[in-house]
Amino acid sequence: xxxxxxxxxxxxxxxxxxxxxxxxxxxxxxxxxxxxxxxxxxxxxxxxxxxxxxxxxxxxxxxxxxxxxxxxxxxxxxxxxxxxxxxxxxxxxxxxxxxxxxxxxxxxxxxxxxxxxxxxxxxxxxxxxxxxxxxxxxxxxxxxxxxxxxxxxxxxxxxxxxxxxxxxxxxxxxxxxxxxxxxxxxxxxxxxxxxxxxxxxxxxxxxxxx
Amino acid sequence: xxxxxxxxxxxxxxxxxxxxxxxxxxxxxxxxxxxxxxxxxxxxxxxxxxxxxxxxxxxxxxxxxxxxxxxxxxxxxxxxxxxxxxxxxxxxxxxxxxxxxxxxxxxxxxxxxxxxxxxxxxxxxxxxxxxxxxxxxxxxxxxxxxxxxxxxxxxxxxxxxxxxxxxxxxxxxxxxxxxxxxxxxxxxxxxxxxxxxxxxxxxxxxxxxxxxxxxxxxxxxxxxxxxxxxxxxxxxxxxxxxxxxxxxxxxxxxxxxxxxxxxxxxxxxxxxxxxxxxxxxxxxxxxxxxxxxxxxx
Numbered sequence: 339x340x341x342x343x344x345x346x347x348x349x350x351x352x353x354x355x356x357x358x359x360x361x362x363x364x365x366x367x368x369x370x371x372x373x374x375x376x377x378x379x380x381x382x383x384x385x386x387x388x389x390x391x392x393x394x395x396x397x398x399x400x401x402x403x404x405x406x407x408x409x410x411x412x413x414x415x416x417x418x419x420x421x422x423x424x425x426x427x428x429x430x431x432x433x434x435x436x437x438x439x440x441x442x443x444x445x446x447x448x449x450x451x452x453x454x455x456x457x458x459x460x461x462x463x464x465x466x467x468x469x470x471x472x473x474x475x476x477x478x479x480x481x482x483x484x485x486x487x488x489x490x491x492x493x494x495x496x497x498x499x500x501x502x503x504x505x506x507x508x509x510x511x512x513x514x515x516x517x518x519x520x521x522x523x524x525x526x527x528x529x530x531x532x533x534x535x536x537x538x539x540x541x542x543x544x545x546x547x548x
Numbered sequence: 549x550x551x552x553x554x555x556x557x558x559x560x561x562x563x564x565x566x567x568x569x570x571x572x573x574x575x576x577x578x579x580x581x582x583x584x585x586x587x588x589x590x591x592x593x594x595x596x597x598x599x600x601x602x603x604x605x606x607x608x609x610x611x612x613x614x615x616x617x618x619x620x621x622x623x624x625x626x627x628x629x630x631x632x633x634x635x636x637x638x639x640x641x642x643x644x645x646x647x648x649x650x651x652x653x654x655x656x657x658x659x660x661x662x663x664x665x666x667x668x669x670x671x672x673x674x675x676x677x678x679x680x681x682x683x684x685x686x687x688x689x690x691x692x693x694x695x696x697x698x699x700x701x702x703x704x705x706x707x708x709x710x711x712x713x714x715x716x717x718x719x720x721x722x723x724x725x726x727x728x729x730x731x732x733x734x735x736x737x738x739x740x741x742x743x744x745x746x747x748x749x750x751x752x753x754x755x756x757x758x759x760x761x762x763x764x765x766x767x768x769x770x771x772x773x774x775x776x777x778x779x780x781x782x783x784x785x786x787x788x789x790x791x792x793x794x795x796x797x798x799x800x801x802x803x804x805x806x807x808x809x810x811x812x813x814x815x816x817x818x819x820x821x822x823x824x825x826x827x828x829x830x831x832x833x834x835x836x837x838x839x840x841x842x843x844x845x
């Protein structure tokens with residue numbers, strides 16, 4: 339019996355010893371964490387390309403981003419308190435043909451998207467894009483011009499404190515889409531969509547077991 | 549909207565019942581990530597879930613030939629994360645380079661990455677945790693022809709969260725080997741256990757399978773001590789599905805790499821009448837420890 343007990347205690351001691359090793363978990367506790375949450379949101383702008391000439395332009399179209407995308411709602415839906423909002427930045431730009439041109443072989447060359455914030459001069463966002471417009475396409479990721487991206491990022495940065503103060507951001511984003519459409523002897527009729535993807539970062543309070 | 553990061557951390561199981569609700573949502577965190585980056589962000593979870601779900605199932609090699617016996621128990625299993633689990637390398641795209649970003653257990657700060665044309669994208673922070681703890685209720689019942697059945701089940705609707713339902717189900721059996729090899733000086737049994745753990749409507753869907761051989765020996769009469777060792781094998785599969793936060797039409801499915809590994813455990817069970825307390829340390833996909841408290845015959 340004594341031997342059995344000794345073996346038993348030795349076994350228990352072994353388990354205790356190994357359990358005390360550095361790779362074993364310790365007593366879990368609930369702790370508070372302030373975690374940066376990154377959320378993506380997008381806004382899509384339509385541009386119908388129509389006309390009988392081979393050069394098309396949307397003209398300058400002014401939009402209010404706060405009317406195209408409800409940022410406070412998106413932020414709240416992610417569980418981020420607006421007071422904990424840290425940044426809103428432009429994380430992506432893409433475009434697609436959403437309504438195909440009925441003319442087979444319709445293509446666009448020398449395409450350009452320019453943007454301006456408020457009364458700033460127009461700058462390139464996408465320069466010299468081309469592609470087929472006779473069929474609906476998936477989202478196309480073009481090469482971007484930093485001048486246009488910087489303009490939009492500046493707009494978003496200026497809207498951040500206004501959102502936090504529950505104000506309607508007054509900034510206006512103006513864009514202009516243009517290009518050359520072929521064939522030239524048939525009227526152009528298709529629709530582009532331009533998508534701006536925003537990255538929103540805010541802090542959320544959470545509790546973890548660790 | 550009630551959310552629970554705790555549920556995420558424990559995703560392992562019902563340790564949810566041990567912690568209060570918190571605001572941080574796995575689907576929100578994943579929504580900004582592409583499939584490959586979500587895989588990297590969640591990369592510590594399959595090992596942690598495999599190790600904890602497959603731990604603390606069998607605490608004895610003693611399975612009587614016949615007779616009624618049952619035990620209702622609660623098991624807590626925990627593993628620690630290594631420093632390599634705290635970051636992952638994001639996937640390079642035509643617009644953004646690859647950077648080091650926190651995993652779900654990494655630091656809480658987000659990482660901003662500057663891309664083509666001065667685009668700026670962000671990767672979410674982690675929960676800054678060093679260990680993963682899960683718990684599971686278990687019922688074992690038997691025995692018939694040296695075989696006992698083992699069940700685990702837990703289901704809970706997590707408030708109004710996006711997670712929806714959390715459900716753990718496990719079923720398995722342990723069969724005595726000693727009944728065929730009466731000369732060996734220990735009780736030996738082979739066991740197998742299959743578990744599913746689901747979180748939300750397809751957000752997290754896991755399947756775990758464990759098989760082992762457990763050897764134990766009783767010491768004492770009133771207060772019994774039963775040291776045991778087990779040698780086994782684990783497999784674990786985890787699928788994640790979520791919606792892109794920037795494009796609600798973009799449904800993203802991620803299949804994490806299958807975990808397959810040996811599972812070694814050494815532990816002891818202390819019994820007084822119908823009360824049993826067990827503890828073990830194990831080496832599996834991650835190494836860790838498990839504790840169990842059970843009542844039964």
